[in-house]
Amino acid sequence: MIFEEKFSVAPMMEWTDRHCRYFHRLLSGSAVLYTEMISADALIFGPRHKLLAFNNEELPCVLQLGGNDPKKLSLAAKFGQSYGYSKINLNIGCPSNRVQNGSFGACLMKKPKVVSECVRAMQDVSQLPITVKCRIGVDDMDEVKGLDNFIDQVSAEGVNLFVIHARKALLNGLSPKQNREIPPLDYSRVGAIKKRRADLKIIINGGIKSIQEGQNLVKQYSLDGFMIGREAYKNPYILSSVDKIVLNQKEKIKTRYQIAMKMADYIDEFVKNDQGNVHSIIRHILGLYNSLPGAKEWRRELSENTRFSKNGDLLRFATDNIEEFIHSKSLILA
Ligand SMILES: Cc1cc2nc3c(=O)[nH]c(=O)nc-3n(C[C@H](O)[C@H](O)[C@H](O)COP(=O)(O)O)c2cc1C
Numbered sequence: 170m171i172f173e174e175k176f177s178v179a180p181m182m183e184w185t186d187r188h189c190r191y192f193h194r195l196l197s198g199s200a201v202l203y204t205e206m207i208s209a210d211a212l213i214f215g216p217r218h219k220l221l222a223f224n225n226e227e228l229p230c231v232l233q234l235g236g237n238d239p240k241k242l243s244l245a246a247k248f249g250q251s252y253g254y255s256k257i258n259l260n261i262g263c264p265s266n267r268v269q270n271g272s273f274g275a276c277l278m279k280k281p282k283v284v285s286e287c288v289r290a291m292q293d294v295s296q297l298p299i300t301v302k303c304r305i306g307v308d309d310m311d312e313v314k315g316l317d318n319f320i321d322q323v324s325a326e327g328v329n330l331f332v333i334h335a336r337k338a339l340l341n342g343l344s345p346k347q348n349r350e351i352p353p354l355d356y357s358r359v360g361a362i363k364k365r366r367a368d369l370k371i372i373i374n375g376g377i378k379s380i381q382e383g384q385n386l387v388k389q390y391s392l393d394g395f396m397i398g399r400e401a402y403k404n405p406y407i408l409s410s411v412d413k414i415v416l417n418q419k420e421k422i423k424t425r426y427q428i429a430m431k432m433a434d435y436i437d438e439f440v441k442n443d444q445g446n447v448h449s450i451i452r453h454i455l456g457l458y459n460s461l462p463g464a465k466e467w468r469r470e471l472s473e474n475t476r477f478s479k480n481g482d483l484l485r486f487a488t489d490n491i492e493e494f495i496h497s498k499s500l501i502l503a
Pocket residue numbers: 179180181182183184205206233260261262263302334349374375376377396397398399400
């Protein structure tokens with residue numbers, strides 16, 4: 170399926186699972202959603218169906234894979250295609266030790282030949298577009314020549330979309346969390362890649378705090394789109410303005426209340442089919458009312474009671490309470 174990636178929510182391990190993506194889809198009909206990174210080994214040797222199953226509502230949804238073995242990655246890409254994902258993205262940006270020990274993720278930026286072999290193998294077996302998410306560099310790699318060379322070699326295999334996290338990954342001494350904060354952001358480096366390779370789709374990522382800020386970067390550097398990770402997860406309601414700001418769509422933005430009620434229905438359905446517990450869904454939506462009066466109490470009520478909850482009623486009840494509280498506050502202020 171060909172579609173643009175003007176706005177996407179970043180792949181985030183332990184965060185962007187299917188429940189989180191369903192929630193994000195309710196907030197934006199057009200955002201491109203990414204899975205968490207799934208290693209090729211996990212798909213081959215692990216609980217494949219559990220890792221790949223998703224709701225059609227989540228589409229367009231990109232399956233992100235991790236690995237460095239062309240054969241295994243091609244098998245994993247085949248699985249992804251058979252489940253109906255929209256594209257396959259290869260993770261060349263993750264700095265975690267576990268990933269480094271398996272010699273994949275960000276350390277592969279130093280091995281563009283291996284990455285090329287991997288994407289070629291995936292392309293040979295899959296009709297889905299194969300894309301790459303990387304950093305602007307890694308360790309002491311030359312920021313200009315190193316990244317240019319990486320992009321040139323990998324795009325020569327037919328990859329025409331790169332998501333670039335605009336900071337280097339420092340593989341020795343920094344934790345993954347520090348690697349998302351300490352190396353400085355350099356958006357102009359991503360802009361320079363687009364300028365040099367206008368034929369490629371370049372998506373910028375890293376430190377973007379609002380939809381408007383992302384739009385401004387896209388405009389400033391003539392990019393093809395932007396991706397937001399942490400801010401979208403922590404303050405998910407920012408996603409409600411994506412369709413309007415990024416795509417000029419005219420539909421009315423859904424209220425937080427409408428979203429919460431839909432999530433309550435989703436919980437009922439999910440639990441009825443005995444597919445998991447309420448907590449595994451509710452944990453993703455705790456930021457929905459952030460910055461509004463009563464948000465803390467709403468979060469607490471949900472977090473404290475979710476383990477005893479058997480359906481969506483806890484969410485309905487807590488949401489009725491916060492809406493009533495917000496309404497009473499606005500009456501006082503009026
Ligand atoms: C909890 C967490 C998990 C992440 N997992 C992945 C992952 O599986 N694959 C990946 O490419 N990046 C992963 N990232 C990095 C994000 O995709 C993104 O590149 C990074 O957070 C910078 O974007 P942001 O500043 O908008 O959050 C993760 C980030 C976080 C916070």
